[in-house]
Amino acid sequence: MASATTKRSVGSVIWDYMTTVDHKKIAILYLIAGGFFFALGGIEAMLIRIQLAVPNSDFLSAGLFNEVITMHGTTMIFLAAMPLLFAFMNATVPLQIGARDVAFPFLNSLGVWLFIFGGIFLNLSWFMGGAPDAGWTSYASLSINSPGHGIDFYAVGLQIAGAGTLISGINFVTTIISMRAPGMTYMRMPLMTWTTLVASVLIVFAFPPLTVGIFLLTFDRMFGSSFFLVETGGNTIIWEHLFWIFGHPEVYILILPAFGIFSEIFATFARKRLFGYSAMVFATVLIGFFGFMVWAHHMFTVGLGPTANAIFAVATMAIAVPTGIKIFNWIFTIWGGSIEFTTPMLYALAFIPSFVMGGVTGIMQAAAPADYQYHDSYFIVAHFHYVIVGGVVFALLAGLHYYWPLMFSTMLSEKLGKITFVLFVAGFHVTFLIQHFLGLWGMPRRVFTYLDGQGYNTANLISTVGAIMMAVAVIILLINIIITVAKNEKVGRDPWGDGRTLEWSLPLPVPHYNFAQTPLIRGLDAYWIEKKENGGKMMPAESLEDFHMPNGSIIPFILSFGLFVAGFGALHFASGKDWAIDAVADLPNHPWALPVLIAGLAIVFISMGVRSWKDDLGHYVKKEEVLKDLEEQERGAK
Amino acid sequence: MAEIKQEAISQKKLEYIRRERTKEMRQQMVSFALMIFLTFVAFGLVAMDLDASFVIPIVIGMAFLQVILQFYYFMHMKDKGHEYIKLMMLTGMFFAIAFVTTFIYIVWIGAPIE
Structure with missing residues (x-):
């Protein structure tokens, strides 16, 4: 690329990223912002573990501990895991299906900026009168009574970030359905694309209930309604249903792309076609469908009655079947393969037993009568950390190593990567395995300390030691990233040497238009087929001509900023008003709240208006430019 | 700024498009009339002060019909x-x-x- 050789100022690079609609740059934005929030959530996790390392600890006060656990959960789920998965989806999916960009590049950019501003809004609560403290589930019976603005930050921040996620979900569904290259039939799509499709469909169906739930909470807390206020005829259980109708599909939204990343890694480094591809696709869709039918298993102890509990218990256990299909298919993929133990492959191999352990405890909890024993104990904490860390975080770390060359055209150090792997996996099991037993011994979750002499001391100390190991592992990963960026040793096409899917057929760095000519797809593992039969050159499906690309735009940034401003107005609107709920009625009155709300929304609507009435038809990439790039790549290859 | 590329349409194709659009328009008018009619029937049933247990299922049934007409003819789900x-x-x-x-x-x- 011509622009790569000319030195650009820092300001112009920042402006480029603020206005970009290129899915590869948006992937990097997601990676940086998600990585930042991952570090933040990690620091909160360390605070929790330091507090619980010894009995009767007063490192954190009880109130602060509640804030820290709430923000740890919320940050890790909404602001770290999902955006990091979106980073890999953005980086790979358009390349895997042979598209030049996503279907709605403008919305892609809007999605990332809404998420970033929502995340910043949520975390500003630390500096503006206290963070939310009702747990990441924010059950209405607790959150309505939480004094101060903490819960308001939760409601508005998640609403903004959630809108971004919903937009991105719609975008990916449309992209995958309508922008596949010729020959890329549904049953030839790589598993990463399939899982992204199903996860995006889940986002489209699961986020509206969350939006509704948070809207009701927002109106109860900030505008004087009473959906959840029992004393004025509301029903606090509705929040739990709405939250879990969203919350359960949410965990599949997280785990399905993780399955996708691992499926790619297994096939690549076992140098074998993925075993049982069609069964894998079927299992993915089935998990997505079942995900909506099981939400009440989070509420067995609410008192829904034995019939409802039984129905949801059986539905929950049914999910083990498609998940089991996947586990066996991965094992059969490795079986007899010529395995290469790279860092991503090591994570993938460690994922199978770790995730199965989390799955087995999940089935234990699905038995409703037994769940009365496990409920609200550390057993639950151990279970969901086994599936989320052992499944999703392993996938994120594996994906970071695996897709790093695709995103930055350099390779992370394998040596440091393996040290990170050993420390992280060992630390993970040391931290969370013992927590199963803590739970069975009776230690409740979400309680800020415990007394001496209950038999919890040693186990908690072990758990904290494990957490420190994970922290060290992440620091080594950061050092690895810094060294790699500083060295900046570029790698060429197909850096792992065994790439199977279409994204590895591209030259690195990937040109901004991705494909000079849209490729013709001749089967599953498109690039592998061409490597075996055609000397590794994709067959073009079109002649080399000018093609259309979208223009960048600053509007998504401004629009998201408008919602961010409006959020502060909404937040302070009820402070000190007579009709406000008790939690905020005593706070000082802010007359500027309404003007700020209106000003913020005005920015939003003006941005929308500008986008609607000002035509932006994009630009054409000229044939000459593409030819010049191709020539340069030819020279680079020699 | 680049212009969107446009291709010339042949006379035959133009005629075909016109015919299709007329057909589409006719269908939309018919379904629109049908929907207005259904609305009148629903209002009439309520206005006649009939038994609620008789009116409610009929009104819900007609609403369902309207939704189908709306989706299929106005929102192009039939295409x-x-x-x-x-x-x-x-x-x-x-x-x-x-x-x-x-x-x-x-x-x-x-x-x-x-």
Whole structure:
């Protein structure tokens, strides 16, 4: 690329990223912002573990501990895991299906900026009168009574970030359905694309209930309604249903792309076609469908009655079947393969037993009568950390190593990567395995300390030691990233040497238009087929001509900023008003709240208006430019 | 700024498009008239002060019919290439109905199916 050789100022690079609609740059934005929030959530996790390392600890006060656990959960789920998965989806999916960009590049950019501003809004609560403290589930019976603005930050921040996620979900569904290259039939799509499709469909169906739930909470807390206020005829259980109708599909939204990343890694480094591809696709869709039918298993102890509990218990256990299909298919993929133990492959191999352990405890909890024993104990904490860390975080770390060359055209150090792997996996099991037993011994979750002499001391100390190991592992990963960026040793096409899917057929760095000519797809593992039969050159499906690309735009940034401003107005609107709920009625009155709300929304609507009435038809990439790039790549290859 | 590339349309194709559009227009007018008629019937039933247990199911049934007309004729679900939209909408409806049913049964009424 011509622009790569000319030195650009820092300001112009920042402006480029603020206005970009290129899915590869948006992937990097997601990676940086998600990585930042991952570090933040990690620091909160360390605070929790330091507090619980010894009995009767007063490192954190009880109130602060509640804030820290709430923000740890919320940050890790909404602001770290999902955006990091979106980073890999953005980086790979358009390349895997042979598209030049996503279907709605403008919305892609809007999605990332809404998420970033929502995340910043949520975390500003630390500096503006206290963070939310009702747990990441924010059950209405607790959150309505939480004094101060903490819960308001939760409601508005998640609403903004959630809108971004919903937009991105719609975008990916449309992209995958309508922008596949010729020959890329549904049953030839790589598993990463399939899982992204199903996860995006889940986002489209699961986020509206969350939006509704948070809207009701927002109106109860900030505008004087009473959906959840029992004393004025509301029903606090509705929040739990709405939250879990969203919350359960949410965990599949997280785990399905993780399955996708691992499926790619297994096939690549076992140098074998993925075993049982069609069964894998079927299992993915089935998990997505079942995900909506099981939400009440989070509420067995609410008192829904034995019939409802039984129905949801059986539905929950049914999910083990498609998940089991996947586990066996991965094992059969490795079986007899010529395995290469790279860092991503090591994570993938460690994922199978770790995730199965989390799955087995999940089935234990699905038995409703037994769940009365496990409920609200550390057993639950151990279970969901086994599936989320052992499944999703392993996938994120594996994906970071695996897709790093695709995103930055350099390779992370394998040596440091393996040290990170050993420390992280060992630390993970040391931290969370013992927590199963803590739970069975009776230690409740979400309680800020415990007394001496209950038999919890040693186990908690072990758990904290494990957490420190994970922290060290992440620091080594950061050092690895810094060294790699500083060295900046570029790698060429197909850096792992065994790439199977279409994204590895591209030259690195990937040109901004991705494909000079849209490729013709001749089967599953498109690039592998061409490597075996055609000397590794994709067959073009079109002649080399000018093609259309979208223009960048600053509007998504401004629009998201408008919602961010409006959020502060909404937040302070009820402070000190007579009709406000008790939690905020005593706070000082802010007359500027309404003007700020209106000003913020005005920015939003003006941005929308500008986008609607000002035509932006994009630009054409000229044939000459593409030819010049191709020539340069030819020279680079020699 | 680049212009969107446009291709010239042949006379035959133009005629074909015109014919299709006339057909489309006719269908829309018919379904529109039908929907107005259904609305009048619904209003009439309510205005006639009939028994509520008789009126409610009929009005809901006609509302359902209106939704189908709306989706198929005004929102183009009858056209080719809308299979995915159909699938997604049906799945969404399935989930929504499942949620509402569970809400009615386990949040408000309690556990009626003991």
